[in-house]
Amino acid sequence: MKGSGLRIYAIAYLIFLYAPILLLPIFAFNSGTIIAFPLKGFTADWFMQMLANETLRRAFLNSLIIALSSAIFATCLGIFAARASTRFDFPAKTGIMGLIMLPLVLPEIIVAMSLLVVLLAIGVQLSIFTVILGHTLICLPYTIAILSTAFNSLDKSLEEAAYDLGETKWSAFRLVILPLVMPGIISALLMSFTISLDEFIIAFFLAGNEPTLPTYIFSQLRFPKSIPVIMALGTVLVVMSILLLTVAEYFRRRGVARTGGQDHGGFL
Amino acid sequence: MSSTRFDAEARQGLAMVSPPLIYAVLMLAAPLITILAYSFFKDGYLEVVREFTLENYRAVWSDPIFHKVMARSLGVAFAVTLATVALAFPVAYFLSFVVPPERKALWIFLITIPFWTSYLIRVFLWKVILGHNGVINSTLTGLGFIDEPLGFLLYNVQAMVITLAHAYAPFAILPIYVALEKIDRSLLEAGRDLGESRLMTFWRVTLPLAMPGVVAATLIVFIPTIGDYVTPELIGGGKMPMVANMVQANMLALDNKPMGSALAVTAMLIVAVVSVIFLFLNRRFLRVKQ
Amino acid sequence: MNDTIKVAAPATPARKPKAATRYAELQASKPMIECREVHKYYGDYHALRGIDLTIREGEFFSLLGPSGCGKTTLLRTIAGFEGINSGVVLIDDKDMAAVPANKRPTNMVFQSYAIFPHLTVAENVAFGLRRDPRSKAEKAAAVDEALKMVGLAGYGKRAAHALSGGQRQRVALARALILKPKVLLLDEPLSALDRKMREQMQVELIKLQRQVGITFVLVTHDQEEALVMSDRIAVMFEGQIAQLDYPEALYSRPVSRRVADFIGVMNFLPVTILSEDADTIRVDVEGLGEIDLPHSQVAAKGADDEQPMIGFRPEAMNIFPEGQPQTAPRQNGAVIDEVVYYGDMTYYDARLDEADGTLSAPVRISMRNVFGRDIPDVGTRATVGWSPSSLILFR
Numbered sequence: 001m002k003g004s005g006l007r008i009y010a011i012a013y014l015i016f017l018y019a020p021i022l023l024l025p026i027f028a029f030n031s032g033t034i035i036a037f038p039l040k041g042f043t044a045d046w047f048m049q050m051l052a053n054e055t056l057r058r059a060f061l062n063s064l065i066i067a068l069s070s071a072i073f074a075t076c077l078g079i080f081a082a083r084a085s086t087r088f089d090f091p092a093k094t095g096i097m098g099l100i101m102l103p104l105v106l107p108e109i110i111v112a113m114s115l116l117v118v119l120l121a122i123g124v125q126l127s128i129f130t131v132i133l134g135h136t137l138i139c140l141p142y143t144i145a146i147l148s149t150a151f152n153s154l155d156k157s158l159e160e161a162a163y164d165l166g167e168t169k170w171s172a173f174r175l176v177i178l179p180l181v182m183p184g185i186i187s188a189l190l191m192s193f194t195i196s197l198d199e200f201i202i203a204f205f206l207a208g209n210e211p212t213l214p215t216y217i218f219s220q221l222r223f224p225k226s227i228p229v230i231m232a233l234g235t236v237l238v239v240m241s242i243l244l245l246t247v248a249e250y251f252r253r254r255g256v257a258r259t260g261g262q263d264h265g266g267f268l
Numbered sequence: 269m270s271s272t273r274f275d276a277e278a279r280q281g282l283a284m285v286s287p288p289l290i291y292a293v294l295m296l297a298a299p300l301i302t303i304l305a306y307s308f309f310k311d312g313y314l315e316v317v318r319e320f321t322l323e324n325y326r327a328v329w330s331d332p333i334f335h336k337v338m339a340r341s342l343g344v345a346f347a348v349t350l351a352t353v354a355l356a357f358p359v360a361y362f363l364s365f366v367v368p369p370e371r372k373a374l375w376i377f378l379i380t381i382p383f384w385t386s387y388l389i390r391v392f393l394w395k396v397i398l399g400h401n402g403v404i405n406s407t408l409t410g411l412g413f414i415d416e417p418l419g420f421l422l423y424n425v426q427a428m429v430i431t432l433a434h435a436y437a438p439f440a441i442l443p444i445y446v447a448l449e450k451i452d453r454s455l456l457e458a459g460r461d462l463g464e465s466r467l468m469t470f471w472r473v474t475l476p477l478a479m480p481g482v483v484a485a486t487l488i489v490f491i492p493t494i495g496d497y498v499t500p501e502l503i504g505g506g507k508m509p510m511v512a513n514m515v516q517a518n519m520l521a522l523d524n525k526p527m528g529s530a531l532a533v534t535a536m537l538i539v540a541v542v543s544v545i546f547l548f549l550n551r552r553f554l555r556v557k558q
Numbered sequence: 559m560n561d562t563i564k565v566a567a568p569a570t571p572a573r574k575p576k577a578a579t580r581y582a583e584l585q586a587s588k589p590m591i592e593c594r595e596v597h598k599y600y601g602d603y604h605a606l607r608g609i610d611l612t613i614r615e616g617e618f619f620s621l622l623g624p625s626g627c628g629k630t631t632l633l634r635t636i637a638g639f640e641g642i643n644s645g646v647v648l649i650d651d652k653d654m655a656a657v658p659a660n661k662r663p664t665n666m667v668f669q670s671y672a673i674f675p676h677l678t679v680a681e682n683v684a685f686g687l688r689r690d691p692r693s694k695a696e697k698a699a700a701v702d703e704a705l706k707m708v709g710l711a712g713y714g715k716r717a718a719h720a721l722s723g724g725q726r727q728r729v730a731l732a733r734a735l736i737l738k739p740k741v742l743l744l745d746e747p748l749s750a751l752d753r754k755m756r757e758q759m760q761v762e763l764i765k766l767q768r769q770v771g772i773t774f775v776l777v778t779h780d781q782e783e784a785l786v787m788s789d790r791i792a793v794m795f796e797g798q799i800a801q802l803d804y805p806e807a808l809y810s811r812p813v814s815r816r817v818a819d820f821i822g823v824m825n826f827l828p829v830t831i832l833s834e835d836a837d838t839i840r841v842d843v844e845g846l847g848e849i850d851l852p853h854s855q856v857a858a859k860g861a862d863d864e865q866p867m868i869g870f871r872p873e874a875m876n877i878f879p880e881g882q883p884q885t886a887p888r889q890n891g892a893v894i895d896e897v898v899y900y901g902d903m904t905y906y907d908a909r910l911d912e913a914d915g916t917l918s919a920p921v922r923i924s925m926r927n928v929f930g931r932d933i934p935d936v937g938t939r940a941t942v943g944w945s946p947s948s949l950i951l952f953r
Binding site for chain 1: 279282288291295303361363373381382387395401402405487495498512529
């Protein structure tokens with residue numbers, strides 16, 4: 001069969017990608033206190049301990065607030081940017097869009113450090129709010145990438161047709177463009193929520209004393225006895241991410257189907 | 269006579285882009301410019317003295333520790349990039365040429381999932397796998413193959429390369445896949461028709477046309493890897509700092525912001541120069557418009 | 559520029575209008591769209607260079623030209639999607655300068671049809687009725703009627719994105735016509751359809767236009783489509799109207815070689831002008847000899863280069879095997895270079911005998927394949943018959 005060698009290689013590659021992640025549920029449900037084979041027995045204790053942990057609950061709540069706010073802010077800003085870049089020609093367009101998309105190729109440590117320096121210099125108290133500022137910034141390029149695809153797959157004459165049929169510019173946007181890019185908007189929201197939920201560096205430097213899930217995980221890594229709980233927490237995080245991504249992918253595909261476009265697959 | 273329509277469109281476009289633009293200026297451009305400015309200032313006690321100096325750069329560029337850290341960062345990033353791109357290419361090729369169109373979205377989804385799940389957790393898992401009491405060591409001792417845990421698994425450059433190569437693997441596949449998808453299939457048939465073997469067709473047609481994707485993949489992996497903070501902390505155990513850790517240490521632990529800024533700017537300059545040289549070397553592939 | 563309908567047929571050989579009474583009626587009707595000295599720039603690019611035209615109420619009007627000639631820009635200017643830099647656009651006697659597209663009494667059928675993919679067929683058709691004060695039931699009845707008019711009765715509940723090209727086109731028509739606009743603008747509406755469907759829709763569009771009586775303005779690059787459908791056609795090149803006439807006149811009396819070349823096929827033979835008086839011009843045409851032409855057979859804008867030319871359509875000449883009798887007023891000997899068989903027609907490339915024994919440049923002659931008529935062979939001699947009245951002088 002054509003490409004069977006390649007197929008075997010691709011499957012091996014997928015296993016390499018997923019194998020470490022598969023360790024998470026294995027050890028999260030393993031009753032042994034050290035992370036080692038052979039496995040001891042089945043237990044849900046680690047999940048119980050996780051739920052009972054006060055700091056963890058606080059970290060979870062913080063992460064939720066941060067992820068929700070960042071997702072909403074980034075998507076709103078992303079709608080403006082994606083619409084501007086797909087529909088209008090304006091001076092310095094490449095430069096402006098380049099600046100907005102820059103966090104995509106800038107190491108997060110640079111974003112975090114420079115933002116931290118400025119925030120400290122103007123005397124802003126570090127809190128989950130400052131994390132939201134940073135996460136909005138790094139989620140923005142992803143929302144623009146998703147939303148630009150959504151806006152781009154729209155025929156420009158749809159908007160003109162609505163305008164021609166007596167609607168105003170705003171009502172044409174509301175009645176035609178918005179419903180058609182809605183799957184893209186939902187997809188962008190879910191995507192930035194996922195990114196924010198998992199993000200460590202910016203949260204680590206900008207959260208002050210407030211824990212988030214990733215910074216909590218980081219703080220516990222040097223204590224071997226906390227590792228099983230972290231495995232449980234990691235399992236929960238990964239499952240949440242996969243669920244969110246599946247929903248995001250569902251909406252992205254629905255958006256493609258709705259505008260009658262061709263599915264090229266993937267988010268990027 | 270100039271066009272009124274163009275002006276109106278430009279105005280509307282600028283108005284539309286202004287909210288995200290203002291946000292990016294305040295949260296990104298201004299901080300980056302601040303860093304740049306700080307790198308030319310003097311460090312005083314508890315505060316930055318606003319006096320122009322090149323002393324920070326002189327100190328950074330003559331610092332043997334910085335040379336070592338930068339060399340390590342570059343070495344790790346090169347190794348990771350090479351491994352990632354080389355391993356990713358066959359997968360991208362498989363996705364584009366072997367997988368039937370209706371199954372492509374599913375495969376891409378499977379490959380991108382790890383990319384979106386917590387990077388910290390993926391790095392941490394390698395610590396769990398390679399650690400002193402980690403999966404490999406405890407399993408091997410448990411089975412009686414070794415008496416003492418193997419010390420060479422963790423806290424070295426190889427471990428960092430493995431971890432980062434795994435963490436950035438999906439980054440490399442997508443750009444190459446996109447480039448391969450753009451190749452007009454009849455070009456390959458033309459290659460075969462003109463008498464080339466399958467392998468030579470790949471070498472003379474497919475690969476050159478896929479190069480823009482390979483170049484993009486290289487940069488997408490190289491740039492974040494060289495600025496990675498978490499892996500040296502966890503996998504390098506803090507004893508193998510890379511440039512990001514050095515920046516952070518100067519900024520926070522040593523509270524020498526001008527020095528930290530000069531480090532950051534220098535590192536960014538080096539990355540930019542390496543990237544530009546790389547783009548320049550590949551310019552003949554990038555000019556091709558399909 | 560010629561912007562009124564001249565019902566009195568111009569010079570002799572121009573064919574009689576296919577529907578003289580319709581032209582007479584149209585000329586009597588009031589102007590619906592008037593463009594006066596309309597200029598439009600995109601940056602430095604001069605897209606419309608002084609457009610002057612009047613389109614009358616109830617007329618089926620076409621803007622015809624190659625891509626980039628400004629025809630779509632002119633249509634979008636009338637619709638209000640593009641502003642103009644100078645000049646006036648009047649619709650129904652009202653200056654449109656300050657009227658945006660959504661307030662103009664025009665509706666558009668887009669090249670892509672722009673059917674809203676998230677709505678059903680009925681919702682698409684009812685889209686423009688949102689601000690209509692009528693009751694829901696009345697609107698639904700209007701939608702049904704509009705769908706019936708375009709032959710889509712019963713399609714209301716279908717999802718719009720599942721329709722075929724021809725059906726989308728009909729939905730686009732219904733959606734625009736339900737608003738009873740004064741002008742319907744059609745931007746290359748048939749270009750996305752296959753040939754059979756296109757020919758069918760041409761006939762349907764004409765019927766629909768006669769039925770609703772609304773002014774239609776069609777943009778097309780397809781000269782055949784324009785000739786079939788239009789009451790009048792404006793041929794545009796480089797932002798200017800090269801000729802504005804009804805189809806018969808455009809075909810038989812093109813004002814310039816460029817128009818003649820764009821519409822159908824025209825043969826050109828170089829001429830020498832011998833003498834000229836108040837009534838006629840005496841010319842010597844390569845291959846045809848000396849001819850007296852009345853001034854009415856001289857094209858208004860003449861040749862684009864210096865060399866004067868005689869032009870004639872392929873069907874303006876007959877060709878028979880040498881020796882067969884024919885009735886044409888003038889006859890020349892010729893050699894057949896090429897025979898191309900089209901089923902109903904045969905096209906011949908022939909070279910005409912010159913007085914000095916040489917042969918002229920090849921000319922194309924078409925003949926209907928009547929039962930029993932021989933098709934002369936390549937390389938054989940033939941007789942070509944013609945009449946001076948079918949020639950046009952470009953100088």
